[in-house]
Amino acid sequence: MNPARDSICEPTSVKMVSEAPGVPSSPSTEVRTAALKAWRAWRKDNKGPLEEVLQNPAGYSLYKAMKSSAGGPVPNTFQQWLQQNEHAKRWLAWRQGCPGQLREVLADPEGWRLFSTMKREKGQPVPDTYEEWRDLPEHKIVVSRRTWSAWRRAHPGPLAATLADPEGWALYRQIKVSDGKDVPERYEDWVSHPTVRKQAAMEAWTQWRHEHPGQLAKVLADPQGWTLYKAMVECGDKRIEATYEEWMAKRDASPTSWAVWRKSHRGPLNEVLKDPAGWAAFTAYNTKKGVSLPATYEEWVQLPEQQKGAASFKWSSWRKTHKGPLAEVLADPEGWALYVNMLEKGSHARIHSSYAEWLEAYRAAKSPGSSAAQWRQWRKAHEGPLEQVLADPEGWKLYAAHMQRGGRRAFPGDFDTWLRIHQAEAKWIEWRRVHSGPLNKELADPEGWELFRLRSAARGNTTVPATYAEWMKLPEQQVFVAVDAWAAWRQTHPGPLKDVLQADGATGWVLYRAMLRAADLDLPDDLATWLQDSGKHIKLAWQAWRDKHKGPLRRVLADHLGWVLFKNMVESSGASIEQTFEEWAQSKAPSGNEWINWRRAHKGPLHEVLQDPEGWKLYRENLVRKNVVDVPQSFEDFLQQPDQQKAAATSKWSSWRRVHRGPLVTVLADKEGWQLYVNMMEKLGHKICSSFEEWSSSAQMHKGRAAREWRAWRRVHKGPLTTVLADPDGWDLYKAWTAGASNRMTHNSYEEWCIQKEKGREWRDWRTKHPGQLRTVLADPEGWELFRKYNEARNRSVPARFAEWLEQQQQQNPVEKEEWLAWRQNHAGKLSDVLADPEGWKLYRKMKETAREPVAASYVEWLQASRNVAVNGVAQA
Numbered sequence: 001m002n003p004a005r006d007s008i009c010e011p012t013s014v015k016m017v018s019e020a021p022g023v024p025s026s027p028s029t030e031v032r033t034a035a036l037k038a039w040r041a042w043r044k045d046n047k048g049p050l051e052e053v054l055q056n057p058a059g060y061s062l063y064k065a066m067k068s069s070a071g072g073p074v075p076n077t078f079q080q081w082l083q084q085n086e087h088a089k090r091w092l093a094w095r096q097g098c099p100g101q102l103r104e105v106l107a108d109p110e111g112w113r114l115f116s117t118m119k120r121e122k123g124q125p126v127p128d129t130y131e132e133w134r135d136l137p138e139h140k141i142v143v144s145r146r147t148w149s150a151w152r153r154a155h156p157g158p159l160a161a162t163l164a165d166p167e168g169w170a171l172y173r174q175i176k177v178s179d180g181k182d183v184p185e186r187y188e189d190w191v192s193h194p195t196v197r198k199q200a201a202m203e204a205w206t207q208w209r210h211e212h213p214g215q216l217a218k219v220l221a222d223p224q225g226w227t228l229y230k231a232m233v234e235c236g237d238k239r240i241e242a243t244y245e246e247w248m249a250k251r252d253a254s255p256t257s258w259a260v261w262r263k264s265h266r267g268p269l270n271e272v273l274k275d276p277a278g279w280a281a282f283t284a285y286n287t288k289k290g291v292s293l294p295a296t297y298e299e300w301v302q303l304p305e306q307q308k309g310a311a312s313f314k315w316s317s318w319r320k321t322h323k324g325p326l327a328e329v330l331a332d333p334e335g336w337a338l339y340v341n342m343l344e345k346g347s348h349a350r351i352h353s354s355y356a357e358w359l360e361a362y363r364a365a366k367s368p369g370s371s372a373a374q375w376r377q378w379r380k381a382h383e384g385p386l387e388q389v390l391a392d393p394e395g396w397k398l399y400a401a402h403m404q405r406g407g408r409r410a411f412p413g414d415f416d417t418w419l420r421i422h423q424a425e426a427k428w429i430e431w432r433r434v435h436s437g438p439l440n441k442e443l444a445d446p447e448g449w450e451l452f453r454l455r456s457a458a459r460g461n462t463t464v465p466a467t468y469a470e471w472m473k474l475p476e477q478q479v480f481v482a483v484d485a486w487a488a489w490r491q492t493h494p495g496p497l498k499d500v501l502q503a504d505g506a507t508g509w510v511l512y513r514a515m516l517r518a519a520d521l522d523l524p525d526d527l528a529t530w531l532q533d534s535g536k537h538i539k540l541a542w543q544a545w546r547d548k549h550k551g552p553l554r555r556v557l558a559d560h561l562g563w564v565l566f567k568n569m570v571e572s573s574g575a576s577i578e579q580t581f582e583e584w585a586q587s588k589a590p591s592g593n594e595w596i597n598w599r600r601a602h603k604g605p606l607h608e609v610l611q612d613p614e615g616w617k618l619y620r621e622n623l624v625r626k627n628v629v630d631v632p633q634s635f636e637d638f639l640q641q642p643d644q645q646k647a648a649a650t651s652k653w654s655s656w657r658r659v660h661r662g663p664l665v666t667v668l669a670d671k672e673g674w675q676l677y678v679n680m681m682e683k684l685g686h687k688i689c690s691s692f693e694e695w696s697s698s699a700q701m702h703k704g705r706a707a708r709e710w711r712a713w714r715r716v717h718k719g720p721l722t723t724v725l726a727d728p729d730g731w732d733l734y735k736a737w738t739a740g741a742s743n744r745m746t747h748n749s750y751e752e753w754c755i756q757k758e759k760g761r762e763w764r765d766w767r768t769k770h771p772g773q774l775r776t777v778l779a780d781p782e783g784w785e786l787f788r789k790y791n792e793a794r795n796r797s798v799p800a801r802f803a804e805w806l807e808q809q810q811q812q813n814p815v816e817k818e819e820w821l822a823w824r825q826n827h828a829g830k831l832s833d834v835l836a837d838p839e840g841w842k843l844y845r846k847m848k849e850t851a852r853e854p855v856a857a858s859y860v861e862w863l864q865a866s867r868n869v870a871v872n873g874v875a876q877a
Contacts, residue, residue: 032069039066054078084121091118106130141178148175158207160191160200198235205232220244258285268313270306273297304345311345314338327362330355375402387422390415421458428455433601438560440480443468479518483561486515490564497568498534501527516541519561535572542569557581595622605651607644610635642683649683652676668692706736722757725750763790778802820847832866835859 039062046053054060060078067074075081091114098105106112112130119126127133148171155162163169169187176183184190191200205228212219220226226244233240241247258281265272273279279297286293294300301310315338322329330336336355343351352358375398382389390396396415403411412418428451435442443449449468456464465471472481489511493500501508509527516523521541524530530537542565549556557563563581570577578584595618602609610616616635623631632638639648653676660667668674674692681688689695710733717724725731731750763786770777778784784802791798799805820843827834835841841859848855856862 035062035066035069038062054081087114087118087121090114106133141175144171144174144178147171158200158203160196160203163187163191194235201228201232201235204228217248220247258282268309270301270310270313273300308345311338311342315342327359330358371398371401374398387419390418424451424455424458427451438480438558440472440477440484443471479515479561482511482515482518483564486511486564487560496571497538498531498572502531515561515564519545521545538565538568538572541565554585557584594618605647607639607648607651610638646680646683649676649680653680668695706733709733710737722754725753760790762786778805817847817850819843832863835862 042059042062043053046056046059054063055078057078060081064074064076075084094111094114095105098108098111106115107130109130112133116126127136151168151171152162155165155168163172164187166187173183173185184193190196208225208228209219212222212225220229221244223244230240241250261278261281262272265275265278273282274297283293294303300306318335318338319329322332322335330339340351352361378395378398379389382392382395390399393415396418400411412421431448431451432442435445435448443452446468449471453464453466465474471477489508490500493504493508497512501512505527509530513523513525521544523537523541545562545565546556549559549562557566558581560581563584567577598615598618599609602612602615610619616638620631632641638644656673656676657667660670660673668677669692678688713730713733714724717727717730725734731753766783766786767777770780770783778787779802781802784805788798788800799808823840823843824834827837827840835844836859841862845855856865
């Protein structure tokens with residue numbers, strides 16, 4: 001019998017009997033919810049045992065309404081409920097003293113009397129006698145299941161084989177029929193069913209495979225394994241060779257799956273593909289994807305991208321084994337050769353001819369006097385738009401040197417040329433932000449074309465024609481022309497691509513082929529070949545285009561050709577899609593798209609940009625669409641919200657702080673800054689001093705300021721702490737920082753601090769020469785004196801004499817424990833194994849007795865007790 005099912009018929013606690021909600025019945029959900037809320041609210045204010053609080057008529061009325069609305073039976077009066085609960089308590093008390101299966105314990109007349117009385121009081125039907133209750137169908141089924149489970153545990157193995165026993169078959173069929181399953185009367189009819197045969201073959205193979213681990217090709221050399229494997233495959237309606245030898249021959253001849261082969265062959269691709277089997281799998285995989293590769297591995301490995309990858313791998317592998325600064329490791333000729341090869345294969349513009357030349361340039365770039373460092377320092381001191389500050393000849397000179405460092409890029413020779421390029425670029429970007437459509441269409445606007453031409457001329461591009469019409473005739477623009485021609489034809493020929501090309505192949509196929517070939521995409525020369533496998537060609541065209549256009553799908557589909565190919569691919573699979581990219585993007589966009597687009601074009605704090613009436617209207621509509629509860633009626637109401645008050649105060653302070661740089665304690669002396677700072681802190685809910693003078697003298701400010709100033713000074717002054725603290729400024733900052741730390745000893749002077757460090761060094765040197773347990777080595781007077789001075793310098797309390805310290809240690813860590821731990825460190829392994837050593841058991845038992853912990857008298861008793869604990873733990877689990 002299943003204990004879980006038995007427990008359904010009996011209560012587990014008085015609280016569950018009396019308070020648990022019943023099964024929902026006819027009353028509506030609203031009525032049940034209202035009754036439950038009313039009861040919980042009353043119960044929250046009336047704590048105590050349920051039997052006491054229900055004596056209140058109002059409480060019992062709410063309790064009765066709650067139980068009735070849940071569909072559960074409930075007595076009319078509190079006295080009846082109390083009597084019912086008394087029967088439940090008596091039954092629970094008896095049940096706790098009589099554990100076991102419910103079917104067995106109810107054979108006791110006393111138990112049956114209590115159980116039946118409790119059920120009848122709760123309004124649940126129950127037979128008059130225990131025998132009638134035991135013979136109920138649901139209880140007989142439970143007995144059958146328990147009998148079958150016991151028989152199955154005693155007869156392990158594949159189900160089909162074990163059920164050949166008539167007793168097992170009778171038990172199995174009985175429980176299946178009780179579950180409503182259609183099971184034949186005879187075992188022979190059942191075992192011949194295809195589903196059973198398939199399951200039996202799978203179980204037999206699985207059991208044999210667990211007993212014979214290893215590679216499949218090796219274990220199947222066993223005739224028994226091959227027979228089971230072949231039967232399992234055939235039962236799955238799959239074809240397989242007649243013999244193991246034929247199966248192996250076909251397996252060796254077929255190309256290996258690339259994914260499987262690659263998983264077992266780790267390493268750089270150009271290295272592992274030297275294996276012919278790997279190259280065959282790799283080429284088959286790429287051919288299936290429609291990617292063309294050279295005929296041989298030798299040709300493939302000479303491709304520029306493979307040469308680049310090989311050079312990069314060689315350099316990175318060498319670098320992993322040669323740690324240290326780059327300038328030092330490149331002094332090795334081998335490393336320099338690999339580094340140069342990596343740069344050459346990567347098509348770097350400038351490569352130094354020798355290590356000495358590279359080192360000179362490297363040190364110059366890293367030095368404080370480098371062009372980059374000088375420019376950054378000058379720029380920090382000259383704020384404002386770049387085109388204004390570069391009007392200063394000194395600034396232009398530093399900026400030009402910075403941009404031309406290493407000869408990596410072409411740069412204008414004078415400020416006027418740079419300014420012309422910069423202004424042309426700025427105007428073009430501003431115009432393009434408003435006109436964000438396809439370039440070939442937007443440039444039909446004369447204003448846009450003029451800006452595009454001026455920008456190209458300023459950047460030194462002399463290939464741009466004088467007019468837009470001439471520009472559209474250039475070879476690189478022909479793909480746009482072909483796409484426009486195809487789009488115009490497609491508007492008059494709607495429908496799936498295959499159908500329209502089949503209906504009008506004379507014009508449509510020519511336009512379609514011209515469009516794809518203008519984009520360097522492959523497709524057959526004639527329509528008939530394309531129609532034979534149109535779905536494959538459509539998918540390959542989209543995949544080839546997508547490989548050349550990385551990025552989010554929404555962004556790349558803004559390209560008209562990309563949208564055409566994507567739409568064709570989706571429609572070829574039988575799915576529906578919007579007619580235009582704009583409709584598709586709108587369907588994929590989240591709600592409130594107009595607000596999102598407007599917000600993207602209007603950067604800045606929310607409380608500032610919403611001053612625009614258009615922005616406020618879109619923002620409010622977005623809130624209403626999202627069913628926000630409190631939607632402000634006006635922009636002024638919006639500004640009065642606490643979150644916006646915080647944002648406005650923070651924004652004002654941040655704007656002021658960006659202009660007024662420097663230590664906080666200095667800039668806040670300005671009254672305007674102090675007012676903004678106080679306003680922000682109050683809006684954020686932080687406590688702040690009433691005046692700047694009070695704040696500047698507070699301990700909290702000084703503690704935070706000291707830490708910030710010390711860290712800033714330390715970042716600039718590298719080196720050992722002992723060396724840098726010899727600087728008086730550094731010592732003052734370090735002292736101020738450590739003054740508030742409870743775990744650091746405060747020293748009045750740098751000399752005292754050095755003495756403390758020296759004491760620590762003396763103790764560590766002495767300890768290195770005297771290994772062993774601390775309580776043993778400190779018996780040496782010299783060691784004790786160094787140890788005591790070291791701890792005093794670290795602000796730690798230590799007794800004056802070694803004997804007092806040793807007594808403290810023995811109280812905290814007894815000698816017996818130290819001896820056991822020392823022995824255990826030299827005897828690794830499981831505790832039960834190492835304690836078999838008499839010496840180890842003696843130390844372990846002595847340690848336990850000293851700690852007053854229970855321990856067995858002998859190792860044998862301890863081992864038996866440990867095994868019993870393990871067995872009981874498994875049984876309980």
